[in-house]
Amino acid sequence: MSLTSYFMEATYLVASILFILALKMMSHPETARKGMFLAEGGMFAAIIGTLVGAHIVTWVWIIAGLAVGSIIGAWMAITVPMTAMPQRTALSHAFGALAAALVGIGEFVTKANEMGIITRGALGFEVMLGALTTTGSLIAAGKLQGVIAGKPVQFRGQNAINLIIGLGMVSSFVFFWIHPEIVAAFYMMLGLAFVFGVMLVIPIGSADMPVVMSLLNSYAGLAAAATGFVLGNNVLIIAGTLDGFSGFILSVLMCKAMNRSITNVLFGGFGAVIAEASADSGGVIREISLDDAAMQLAFANRVVFVPGYGLATAQAQHACRELGELLEARGVTVKYAIHPVAGRMPGHMNVLLAEANVPYSSLYEMEQINPEFPSTDVAVVIGANDVVNPDARDNPKSLIAGMPILEVDRAKSVIVLKRGQGRGFSGLENPLFFKPCTSMLYGDAKSSLSHLAQAVQHV
Amino acid sequence: MNPAVLIASVYVFALAAFLGYQVISRVPPLLHTPLMSATNAISGISLIGSLVLAGAKGYPLPAHILGFVAVTTATINVVGGFGITDRMLKMFGKRKTEAKKEIAK
Numbered sequence: 001m002s003l004t005s006y007f008m009e010a011t012y013l014v015a016s017i018l019f020i021l022a023l024k025m026m027s028h029p030e031t032a033r034k035g036m037f038l039a040e041g042g043m044f045a046a047i048i049g050t051l052v053g054a055h056i057v058t059w060v061w062i063i064a065g066l067a068v069g070s071i072i073g074a075w076m077a078i079t080v081p082m083t084a085m086p087q088r089t090a091l092s093h094a095f096g097a098l099a100a101a102l103v104g105i106g107e108f109v110t111k112a113n114e115m116g117i118i119t120r121g122a123l124g125f126e127v128m129l130g131a132l133t134t135t136g137s138l139i140a141a142g143k144l145q146g147v148i149a150g151k152p153v154q155f156r157g158q159n160a161i162n163l164i165i166g167l168g169m170v171s172s173f174v175f176f177w178i179h180p181e182i183v184a185a186f187y188m189m190l191g192l193a194f195v196f197g198v199m200l201v202i203p204i205g206s207a208d209m210p211v212v213m214s215l216l217n218s219y220a221g222l223a224a225a226a227t228g229f230v231l232g233n234n235v236l237i238i239a240g241t242l243d244g245f246s247g248f249i250l251s252v253l254m255c256k257a258m259n260r261s262i263t264n265v266l267f268g269g270f271g272a273v274i275a276e277a278s279a280d281s282g283g284v285i286r287e288i289s290l291d292d293a294a295m296q297l298a299f300a301n302r303v304v305f306v307p308g309y310g311l312a313t314a315q316a317q318h319a320c321r322e323l324g325e326l327l328e329a330r331g332v333t334v335k336y337a338i339h340p341v342a343g344r345m346p347g348h349m350n351v352l353l354a355e356a357n358v359p360y361s362s363l364y365e366m367e368q369i370n371p372e373f374p375s376t377d378v379a380v381v382i383g384a385n386d387v388v389n390p391d392a393r394d395n396p397k398s399l400i401a402g403m404p405i406l407e408v409d410r411a412k413s414v415i416v417l418k419r420g421q422g423r424g425f426s427g428l429e430n431p432l433f434f435k436p437c438t439s440m441l442y443g444d445a446k447s448s449l450s451h452l453a454q455a456v457q458h459v
Numbered sequence: 460m461n462p463a464v465l466i467a468s469v470y471v472f473a474l475a476a477f478l479g480y481q482v483i484s485r486v487p488p489l490l491h492t493p494l495m496s497a498t499n500a501i502s503g504i505s506l507i508g509s510l511v512l513a514g515a516k517g518y519p520l521p522a523h524i525l526g527f528v529a530v531t532t533a534t535i536n537v538v539g540g541f542g543i544t545d546r547m548l549k550m551f552g553k554r555k556t557e558a559k560k561e562i563a564k
Contacts, residue, residue: 012507015504019501019504020478020482022497022501023479023482023483023486023494023497023498024482024485026482026483026486026487026490026493026494026497027482027486027487029487029489029490029548029551029552030489032490032493032548032551032552033545033548033549033551033552036483036497036541036548038547039497039500039501039541040541043500043501043503043506043537043541046504046507047506047507047510048503049507050507050510050511051510053517054507054510054511054514055515055516056510056511056514056515056516057514057515057516058513058514058523059514061513061514061523061524061526061527061530062510062513062514062526062527062530064527064531065509065513065525065527065528065529065530065531066530066534068531068534068537069530069531069532069533069534069537070534070538071466072531072535073534073535073536073537073538073539073540073542074542075536076535076539076543076544077539077541077542077543077546082547083493085496085543085547088496088539088543089492089495089496089499092496092499092535092536092539092540093499095532095533095535095536096499096502096503096505096528096532096533096536099503099505099506099508099509099530099532099533100505100508101486101527102509102511102512102526102528102529102532103505103509103525103526103529105525106512106518106521106522106525106529108513109519109521109525110517110518110519110522116461118462118465124543125498158500173546188532210503213495217495217498217499220499220502222500223504224502224504224505225472227505229472231469231508231511232464232468233507233508234468234471235507236504236505236508237468237471237472237475237505238471238475238504239488239501239502240502240504240505241472241475241476241479242475242478242479242482242483242498242501242502243498243499243501243502244476244479244516245475245480245483246475246479246483246494246495246498247481247495247498249480249483249484250491250494250495253488253491268550280498287560307466322469334466336487338488340488340557345491345492346491346492346495347488347489347490347492347493347494347495348492348493350488350489350491350492351492351493351547351550352509354547354551355550358497360489360551362539363489365487365488365489383497394514407543410499414503458510
């Protein structure tokens with residue numbers, strides 16, 4: 001081994017350690033940013049190490065790729081709004097997975113004959129996962145961006161067709177594994193993996209996106225780890241595995257937060273079902289005027305805001321924070337209750353509120369805030385529906401039975417800001433709206449909130 | 460790949476998985492979005508595999524071109540991922556110093 005190769009390996013070791021440290025420092029918002037600087041340093045070291053030690057002979061493609069990638073990456077980093085974070089993340093899963101798949105294809109094109117059976121297995125795994133994650137993530141990004149309809153696409157025999165495509169993909173993988181000389185098997189696997197990725201994501205509704213995003217994150221990471229096996233490169237294995245496990249942990253958390261299994265999310269097509277199991281509440285919906293709502297808020301001791309995705313679509317985060325600050329100035333204790341699946345990706349709502357300058361110490365997780373609702377004077381539900389549906393707790397027949405909810409119905413009074421009288425994303429009736437403690441404030445969340453803020457000032 | 464290398468790789472994989480589980484399960488839900496974009500950026504380390512494909516000795520032109528595309532997408536992830544993570548974490552950090560200032564007032 002030459003000196004430059006030792007240098008390269010040393011930078012990889014440093015990068016691995018820095019990546020792990022960075023993720024450890026992610027455990028607190030105060031240290032997280034410093035941690036990311038370490039990770040950036042690790043990444044830089046590994047790139048330099050590779051350029052020095054990997055016997056690079058042709059620089060033009062490398063420099064072109066680094067330049068184009070940096071420009072696009074920097075442009076995205078600067079311009080993407082926080083509301084579009086899920087799309088951007090989905091897109092970056094696609095990019096990461098595509099890079100892994102392309103490296104795999106490149107290795108196949110040049111070195112297929114020299115490969116042992118183990119490397120070939122890892123290569124097949126890498127290309128398969130990379131390809132299906134690429135198309136799956138592109139579909140997810142399209143759905144989140146609204147380019148593709150967010151509604152689940154379902155048709156008769158869908159699961160059977162998916163099963164055939166999946167089996168076809170796996171069997172061409174096995175075929176390629178045993179008979180590397182038959183090139184067609186490899187390309188068959190590649191093509192079917194692209195199709196399979198599309199088929200995997202189209203039946204899933206936008207509301208289930210947090211789970212899908214986490215799963216695709218996990219696949220993209222595992223594809224990178226498989227690349228590490230193919231190239232015999234430990235830092236790739238470590239970084240890919242960290243990414244894969246992070247995605248896996250998030251998927252499990254998201255599924256728990258919806259009380260559903262991963263298979264149910266992937267193959268259930270939940271958003272398409274219009275539930276009929278909901279108990280007939282038969283109550284009366286009570287509307288409230290802006291002034292009355294403002295009065296209630298201004299004279300409350302404790303107010304909890306419950307933001308849902310509706311808040312983000314109405315771009316009402318800033319209006320919400322302004323109202324919260326006005327109330328705090330009057331001596332009201334204001335807290336924000338964040339359901340784990342609020343928003344379109346894990347933790348999305350926290351980011352949106354942080355961007356609107358809500359201090360993170362006012363953001364409360366479900367387990368922390370639920371015991372506080374009985375002593376809360378007013379709970380303000382903004383564009384959230386299923387996550388506050390008491391049916392999940394009380395009605396075992398409900399489609400969302402068992403899903404943990406924010407128990408706003410235990411508050412002394414509830415004001416629901418809602419666009420119109422329609423049902424929530426899942427199409428379920430929400431008995432919360434019919435409870436005597438609940439009153440509805442219809443209209444666009446942003447204008448309602450800023451009008452409320454004005455009214456509070458005049459109280 | 461000889462068996463000894465494979466076994467070493469499997470060790471690395473298993474230990475990284477264990478370590479990843481320990482470290483990542485301590486990340487609060489508050490930071491789950493930055494976590495996802497950070498791990499995304501970190502797994503952009505597949506860039507180093509792409510660099511080899513795009514320019515190293517012993518690869519033909521088609522491999523270089525595949526490598527070029529891979530370098531581009533991986534760099535988008537690294538630069539974009541770290542940039543956006545930092546933008547988000549700045550929002551979470553800013554609050555604290557401001558709150559301190561207010562208390563000091």
